[in-house]
Amino acid sequence: DTGVSQDPRHKITKRGQNVTFRCDPISEHNRLYWYRQTLGQGPEFLTYFQNEAQLEKSRLLSDRFSAERPKGSFSTLEIQRTEQGDSAMYLCASSRFGLGPTYNEQFFGPGTRLTVL
Amino acid sequence: AQSVTQLGSHVSVSEGALVLLRCNYSSSVPPYLFWYVQYPNQGLQLLLKYTSAATLVKGINGFEAEFKKSETSFHLTKPSAHMSDAAEYFCAVTLNQAGTALIFGKGTTLSVSS
Numbered sequence: 564d565t566g567v568s569q570d571p572r573h574k575i576t577k578r579g580q581n582v583t584f585r586c587d588p589i590s591e592h593n594r595l596y597w598y599r600q601t602l603g604q605g606p607e608f609l610t611y612f613q614n615e616a617q618l619e620k621s622r623l624l625s626d627r628f629s630a631e632r633p634k635g636s637f638s639t640l641e642i643q644r645t646e647q648g649d650s651a652m653y654l655c656a657s658s659r660f661g662l663g664p665t666y667n668e669q670f671f672g673p674g675t676r677l678t679v680l
Numbered sequence: 681a682q683s684v685t686q687l688g689s690h691v692s693v694s695e696g697a698l699v700l701l702r703c704n705y706s707s708s709v710p711p712y713l714f715w716y717v718q719y720p721n722q723g724l725q726l727l728l729k730y731t732s733a734a735t736l737v738k739g740i741n742g743f744e745a746e747f748k749k750s751e752t753s754f755h756l757t758k759p760s761a762h763m764s765d766a767a768e769y770f771c772a773v774t775l776n777q778a779g780t781a782l783i784f785g786k787g788t789t790l791s792v793s794s
Contacts, residue, residue, distance in 0.1 A: 605770050605784030671723035
């Protein structure tokens with residue numbers, strides 16, 4: 564169990580550029596979540612997948628944001644035409660879906676910190 | 681809709697003192713509640729969770745929390761603070777056991793002085 568990994572850890576970009584982040588979940592986990600955390604706030608839910616299906620999207624996920632999990636393993640989050648308001652920490656989490664006390668605990672990665680200049 | 685409110689954005693204690701971090705929730709259905717800790721430049725780590733079993737929940741690193749339905753609270757406590765407990769703590773709620781989105785509070789930064 565190597566934990567949830569995210570790449571890159573830091574990204575600095577200019578306003579208007581596109582950026583893509585990658586998340587590799589824990590290998591046996593079938594659910595994958597994306598959250599955004601701005602300074603002084605708790606994480607805010609963006610979207611989640613079960614296997615390759617995107618099951619829920621927050622209204623925070625504007626049409627400039629797109630997430631994929633093509634083979635039900637790693638996921639990518641792309642932001643098009645970045646804005647300064649997109650500057651935040653983007654967190655990925657994964658879990659094993661099921662009923663019972665040992666399921667559904669979300670394990671978080673270290674995050675990707677995005678700075679839009 | 682579910683929400684959580686963490687009272688006090690910053691709590692300072694002395695080493696060895698009681699730690700009390702407050703969380704109140706709002707939920708139209710019986711909630712599932714969590715406390716996470718975040719150290720600088722790291723992801724969130726689960727401390728403990730309430731999933732409608734015992735109302736007093738014990739977690740890692742000596743932390744515990746008590747679910748009080750009448751007060752809609754899920755406060756986090758630790759009898760004796762260590763320097764290593766200094767971090768940011770988040771309370772979170774979710775709808776059901778099926779593991780949907782977590783809704784987080786704004787967090788409480790715990791400082792521990794020697």
